[in-house]
Amino acid sequence: METATFDAIVIGAGMAGATVAAHLAPDRRVVLVEAEEAAGYHSTGRSAAMYILNYGPPDARVLAGLSRSFFDSPPPGFTDHPLLRRRAAVFLARPGEAAEIERLLQEVPGVRAIGMAELKAMVPALKPDYAAAAAIEEDDFDIDVAALHQGFLRRFAACGGVLALRSRAGRIERRGGLWEVGTASGAVFRAPVLVDAAGAWSDEVARMAGVRPLELSPCRRTAVIVDPAPFEPENWPLICDVGDTWYARPEARTRLMVSPADETPVPPQDVQPEELDIAVAIERMQEALAIPVRRVERSWAGLRTFTPDHSLAFGWDGEAEGFFWCVGQGGWGIQTSPAAGRLVADMIAGRDPGPAGRVLTAIDPRRFKAAKAGGAGGPGG
Numbered sequence: 001m002e003t004a005t006f007d008a009i010v011i012g013a014g015m016a017g018a019t020v021a022a023h024l025a026p027d028r029r030v031v032l033v034e035a036e037e038a039a040g041y042h043s044t045g046r047s048a049a050m051y052i053l054n055y056g057p058p059d060a061r062v063l064a065g066l067s068r069s070f071f072d073s074p075p076p077g078f079t080d081h082p083l084l085r086r087r088a089a090v091f092l093a094r095p096g097e098a099a100e101i102e103r104l105l106q107e108v109p110g111v112r113a114i115g116m117a118e119l120k121a122m123v124p125a126l127k128p129d130y131a132a133a134a135a136i137e138e139d140d141f142d143i144d145v146a147a148l149h150q151g152f153l154r155r156f157a158a159c160g161g162v163l164a165l166r167s168r169a170g171r172i173e174r175r176g177g178l179w180e181v182g183t184a185s186g187a188v189f190r191a192p193v194l195v196d197a198a199g200a201w202s203d204e205v206a207r208m209a210g211v212r213p214l215e216l217s218p219c220r221r222t223a224v225i226v227d228p229a230p231f232e233p234e235n236w237p238l239i240c241d242v243g244d245t246w247y248a249r250p251e252a253r254t255r256l257m258v259s260p261a262d263e264t265p266v267p268p269q270d271v272q273p274e275e276l277d278i279a280v281a282i283e284r285m286q287e288a289l290a291i292p293v294r295r296v297e298r299s300w301a302g303l304r305t306f307t308p309d310h311s312l313a314f315g316w317d318g319e320a321e322g323f324f325w326c327v328g329q330g331g332w333g334i335q336t337s338p339a340a341g342r343l344v345a346d347m348i349a350g351r352d353p354g355p356a357g358r359v360l361t362a363i364d365p366r367r368f369k370a371a372k373a374g375g376a377g378g379p380g381g
């Protein structure tokens with residue numbers, strides 16, 4: 001049985017674990033432990049791949065904003081493809097929901113009202129009576145998620161990081177000042193710092209380590225791909241209703257991805273779509289868009305994992321020495337990842353996190369453990 005000692009063990013090679021590992025690797029020996037045979041099999045490979053700046057809780061918006069410069073100009077050699085492609089987001093209000101659009105216009109910077117004629121020119125499939133009002137956020141984007149994820153994994157490897165695939169962590173113990181992680185592959189890893197970036201399984205990983213869970217909630221979200229012919233949606237915006245009951249966005253030039261914006265709590269698992277959610281997605285989209293759906297070409301579901309207050313939870317556990325949480329990325333884990341990875345690495349290294357420092361209070365995982373106040377946390381306790 002192989003045993004190896006590192007400075008840090010990161011559990012989970014989705015976007016969260018990959019970005020943290022890549023930022024830690026230049027000055028630490030890091031092993032990135034992943035249960036599946038390929039990194040990105042779970043939530044990271046199942047997202048809608050959008051960057052919507054004004055989405056999610058305030059801490060996530062700050063990190064999405066701080067990620068923008070990385071997306072626009074990643075370091076040389078990071079990727080051959082642009083990471084972002086501009087795609088506006090349009091919010092539609094049904095009759096009776098116009099106040100919601102007013103609220104968006106007043107509260108959300110960068111959003112403007114859009115008239116129905118302008119909208120119809122953008123989305124010719126829009127039915128005339130569906131929306132009573134609409135707003136548009138123009139500075140939004142599609143993200144090349146695979147290029148981003150692979151770019152971080154390549155950087156990690158280039159710095160000497162070890163990616164251990166097919167290595168589900170099944171035993172986690174603290175011994176002699178080190179975390180010891182036994183994996184399904186038989187390998188055992190030891191390190192003073194353990195980063196829990198296991199997405200929907202993060203509470204499970206914590207329980208294994210004898211750490212009190214944060215009561216995370218993995219929620220299923222469904223996506224279906226349809227052929228919108230005779231329409232050509234390549235340059236359509238993301239279209240969503242202001243009440244967040246469905247959205248649609250172009251996929252691979254000639255197809256449309258539609259989601260019922262479901263948020264169904266489920267245990268962590270290799271989640272699959274339910275027939276009812278697929279039907280609801282199509283029905284809601286068809287109320288707004290005159291698109292005849294002959295068949296669903298593909299469908300999938302993924303887990304969006306939330307903390308109890310929906311803000312992120314990045315930080316030392318406070319009760320368990322050397323245990324660092326990097327969880328609760330919900331529906332914004334891709335668009336926040338460049339800044340999130342840097343922030344987490346700075347926190348672990350004890351460096352000044354710069355402008356990201358203003359979210360530290362909001363994202364402190366110890367807020368969920370207040371009833372049983374812990375110590376300061378950190379690698380030394």
Ligand SMILES: Cc1cc2nc3c(=O)[nH]c(=O)nc-3n(C[C@H](O)[C@H](O)[C@H](O)COP(=O)(O)OP(=O)(O)OC[C@H]3O[C@@H](n4cnc5c(N)ncnc54)[C@H](O)[C@@H]3O)c2cc1C
Nearest residue numbers: 012014015016035042043044048050169199302333334335
């Ligand atoms: C339908 C949908 C649409 C979305 N749209 C967007 C969007 O447009 N923009 C955006 O920014 N975000 C979006 N998201 C959210 C985004 O996908 C997630 O926030 C992000 O992928 C979370 O990354 P993660 O690394 O935390 O989780 P994951 O990618 O799930 O990675 C966790 C990893 O941990 C591994 N693991 C678990 N347990 C163990 C163990 N015991 N040992 C070893 N490994 C383990 C798992 O195998 C997994 O690979 C969407 C999500 C869904 C489902």
